[in-house]
Amino acid sequence: MRYLYLYLLIISSCSINDLRPNSSDRFDKIISLMKNKTTKNLYQSFGKPDEIAREGKDQILQVLKYKKSKIDVYLDSTDRNKISHLTIFFFEDMDNYAYLKKRFEKYKWLETKLVDETKSDVATELYLIRIPEIGMRFQYDNLAPKRKVMWIYFE
Amino acid sequence: MARLISKNLSFIKFLLLTILTQPFHTFACLPHEIHIRAQWIATYTKKDGTHVSAHPRSEHCRELKSQNYFQDSSPTKFNNLETKFKSWKKSEKELISKDIEKLPLWIKRYKIANFLRASVHEGNPKNPALTYPASKTIIFFDAYFTSPNVEYVLLHEISHIAVWDVDALDLKEFLESNGWSYKNGKAPQPSTESNHPGFFSISKRGLREFRRNLLL
Numbered sequence: 598m599r600y601l602y603l604y605l606l607i608i609s610s611c612s613i614n615d616l617r618p619n620s621s622d623r624f625d626k627i628i629s630l631m632k633n634k635t636t637k638n639l640y641q642s643f644g645k646p647d648e649i650a651r652e653g654k655d656q657i658l659q660v661l662k663y664k665k666s667k668i669d670v671y672l673d674s675t676d677r678n679k680i681s682h683l684t685i686f687f688f689e690d691m692d693n694y695a696y697l698k699k700r701f702e703k704y705k706w707l708e709t710k711l712v713d714e715t716k717s718d719v720a721t722e723l724y725l726i727r728i729p730e731i732g733m734r735f736q737y738d739n740l741a742p743k744r745k746v747m748w749i750y751f752e
Numbered sequence: 753m754a755r756l757i758s759k760n761l762s763f764i765k766f767l768l769l770t771i772l773t774q775p776f777h778t779f780a781c782l783p784h785e786i787h788i789r790a791q792w793i794a795t796y797t798k799k800d801g802t803h804v805s806a807h808p809r810s811e812h813c814r815e816l817k818s819q820n821y822f823q824d825s826s827p828t829k830f831n832n833l834e835t836k837f838k839s840w841k842k843s844e845k846e847l848i849s850k851d852i853e854k855l856p857l858w859i860k861r862y863k864i865a866n867f868l869r870a871s872v873h874e875g876n877p878k879n880p881a882l883t884y885p886a887s888k889t890i891i892f893f894d895a896y897f898t899s900p901n902v903e904y905v906l907l908h909e910i911s912h913i914a915v916w917d918v919d920a921l922d923l924k925e926f927l928e929s930n931g932w933s934y935k936n937g938k939a940p941q942p943s944t945e946s947n948h949p950g951f952f953s954i955s956k957r958g959l960r961e962f963r964r965n966l967l968l
Contacts (some may be wrong), residue, residue: 609793667924688920690780692789692811713832719912720884740831741786742886742916747927752968 599637623666624700626682628731631751634680636661639670647669682752687745694737694744697726704728711736762950780917781813784863786888793817820852826868830884835868835870835891842868851906859910864888880905883912926962 611630626642646661650672659677661670667686673679687693698706711723722739735749783786790811796804800920824839848867852860868918873879873893881894883889890909899905 599892637822642833665920673853686920688923692787695790697812716873716879718876718879718882720831720833720882740886742781742913745916746791747924 623668623685624698627685627751628666631680631683631732636672636678636680639680643668656709682750684748684750687749688747689745690743692743693746694739697735697746698748701728701731701733703731764821783861783914783917784815785815786865786886788812789808816863820849820864820867821865822867822869826866826889828887828889828890830889833882833891834874835872836871837868838892840867842867844892847897847902848892848906852902854903855907855910859907859914862888862910862914864890864910864913866890867892878939881909883909883914886912890911932959 623663630638630642643663643666647664648662650660650662652658652660657674658681659672659674661672662668663670667688669684669686671681672684673681685721687697689696705728707727707729709727711725711726713723720740723736724739725736727734732752733749734752735746737744737746788809788811790807793804793807793809795806798804803819822840823837825837843846868889868891871883871893871894874893878895880893880899881892881904882891884891896902896905918926
């Protein structure tokens with residue numbers, strides 16, 4: 598019985614959401630990768646992609662997709678050894694905005710309210726966040742549950 | 753000590769496995785709960801006179817006080833909405849209650865905090881309903897009751913709430929298969945006319961995927 602109490606205690610303490618940056622969130626690897634933007638470093642950090650897709654006009658853009666990491670790496674159309682840009686799908690079960698604000702607190706955080714002129718059937722309050730120092734930007738909806746972000750873009 | 757560990761090895765393994773497989777910062781709320789952001793609570797005095805000092809409140813899930821509740825008015829100030837709420841007619845409440853019962857289980861389990869009633873959505877007069885996903889509120893306009901497909905509208909509105917609980921990878925794949933992607937050098941906007949789940953419309957395939965993801 599005492600082990601059960603111990604177990605419950607540990608599990609409950611593990612579920613406390615303290616917004617501490619987490620090494621498993623992959624951002625450090627991405628930031629490091631986007632400094633030199635080479636496929637060599639990409640393969641060293643993330644391994645081989647699960648899928649190679651083509652996008653854009655005339656399917657010219659090659660996209661390396663890492664399913665589990667939810668990362669899409671867009672290769673430079675003129676040099677396939679270079680990365681053009683990268684997206685990560687960030688959709689975690691917590692306040693995404695609060696986590697990211699804390700996660701990137703050491704960088705200059707630029708926030709712009711986007712004008713939404715469409716009167717849709719769902720209420721939104723959209724913002725664009727930019728962190729120029731690391732070429733990162735994303736959009737979030739202040740009225741969405743947990744302010745879940747979806748795509749974060751690195752260039 | 754070694755004997756104790758050896759005796760309970762399988763339990764310890766299970767314990768470690770459970771801890772190690774805990775997703776980081778997981779904070780999933782149930783369909784009858786809403787997510788409350790972390791906030792600073794200022795000093796206040798309870799009704800019974802108890803003084804409560806200022807303190808931080810962690811992010812948490814809160815059970816809805818009311819579920820599928822028809823309200824004739826609301827003290828809440830809704831973002832981007834200038835409207836006057838009005839009383840529900842008995843027939844309208846019956847219609848919506850009946851439509852809720854017809855919804856598939858996977859979406860019927862999502863409880864709505866408040867159903868409100870207004871005449872017209874200013875700026876979008878043809879709009880039958882307006883959803884506020886975070887507070888789980890749906891406002892129904894006159895257009896809803898003249899809509900030829902009210903069940904679909906209700907399903908669509910509740911899906912604006914359910915979509916945020918879909919598994920991340922499945923949602924990503926679903927959105928991409930519906931034309932959402934980034935273009936080189938452009939701001940983070942999907943390539944289609946839709947640019948946010950706010951404008952998300954649910955196809956038959958979407959419904960199938962939602963059912964699968966919501967485990968019903």
